[in-house]
Amino acid sequence: MMEGKRRMVQYDEVGDQIKKGPWKAEEDEVLINHVKKYGPRDWSSIRSKGLLRRTGKSCRLRWVNKLRPELKTGVKFSAEEERTVIDLQAQFGNKWARIATYLPGRTDNDVKNFWSSRQKRLARILQTSSASSSTNSYKSTVQVQAPAFLDLPSVEAPKFSSSTDEESVAKSQTCSSSHMDDNDTIKMVPFQDLVYPSTLTLDQNALQLDYDTSQKKPFPEQESHLSFPQIPQLQPDFSLALESQDFVNRLGDPNFLDEFEPPCFEPDRSCQIAGRAESNDTVDLDTFITDFPPIDLFDDIEPLPSPSEWP
DNA sequence: AACCCCAGCAACCGCATTTAA
DNA sequence: GTTAAATGCGGTTGCTGGGGT
Structure with missing residues (x-):
């Protein structure tokens, strides 16, 4: 993965690392569990609770684009x-x-x-x-x-x-x-x-x-x-x-x-x-x-x- | 086999809008 | 009513894998 432009690690306002780049299966699991518990909201709390080092935006995007159960993943447009x-x-x-x-x-x-x-x-x-x-x-x-x-x-x-x-x-x-x-x-x-x-x-x-x-x-x-x-x-x-x-x-x-x-x-x-x-x-x-x-x-x-x- | 090109896709960024305090 | 945070959206970037040479 070429990360010259896209840095893998950034730091938030209090110095915590923010992870970027491709998601791991473990991260997906954490995110899915969070949605099961609280619904598809409170994305920022995922990081504030220390569950993931991803931003709320990143978590929401992952859920919306890849993890929602109703998605037609891997199916070409008819x-x-x-x-x-x-x-x-x-x-x-x-x-x-x-x-x-x-x-x-x-x-x-x-x-x-x-x-x-x-x-x-x-x-x-x-x-x-x-x-x-x-x-x-x-x-x-x-x-x-x-x-x-x-x-x-x-x-x-x-x-x-x-x-x-x-x-x-x-x-x-x-x-x-x-x-x-x-x-x-x-x-x-x-x-x-x-x-x-x-x-x-x-x-x-x-x-x-x-x-x-x-x-x-x-x-x-x-x-x-x-x-x-x-x-x-x-x-x-x-x-x-x-x-x-x-x-x-x-x-x-x-x-x-x-x-x-x-x-x-x-x-x-x-x-x-x-x-x-x-x-x-x-x-x-x-x-x-x-x-x-x-x-x-x-x-x-x-x-x-x-x-x-x-x- | 090595290289190049390209389509498809995932994910990030910046900005706009909405919601909550 | 104001402000800050959260969320949503559209544009863009860059990786991956397949096909062609």
Whole structure:
């Protein structure tokens, strides 16, 4: 174990050693016994009683992430769990603890690690495809319209209980500024329509997640005072399609993006964004890809048809 | 066999929020 | 109402093990 940065031993305010690093079975046993006696609380008393030389935070984390009996330890995320995480991340942002409440047996750390791995995987795929596409002239000639939200009128913002909620919602909306209509084509939705419920015109029936929510708690927004615009139905399977070799191969195809109507990356034709059709703003695709679209932007897009279904 | 790379995971840190005195 | 302690959360780091070369 490399402990150059992560010191194994620290001292608290009265000079007692604080142990760090991997937990031993004996420590786990002590912690479990403590929880059996007193419940999952009073974490700091574990050290003050001399039971363990761990901080209360460390004890709580160990219990929550590893020792709770209901945890699914060593079980990979199922396809349904993956879809759930993708959907909820789009709706809530990086609220891992909140997302984990919808996944029995999973911890916020599990969800966070899953998402992190997934993001790295997608980033690598996009980087690979970007590198390959840089070898043709298509890339350098593509222009896209600047995102509409870069030039929004100033309107009173919706109220949030915290800045982090606001940020995560804004992120979700940024990631979800398009949705599928009944014909499964991409429609750009005015960003302000996503931000300001009074102008929201989306079909609320389209906002249902595609897994069975009847067995689950309602989303917290339905229980609390928070009321921000719902995000259009996500199409998480697209992210899975992203990881297919077939998809990757086609990223270098100049006509590939034409399949998304109206096309956002078509040369010499600006992406039409409602209310912004008159704009002549364009940005270089490199800049656009680097600076604007979060990696999960594509989560909102339907899976591509299989090659056999292509016209 | 040795080395490298990477995904998955565990655990720490800093900050925010909640609770108790 | 104020303050300190406890708890919770999200970001990040770094170890481990497996697969590829």
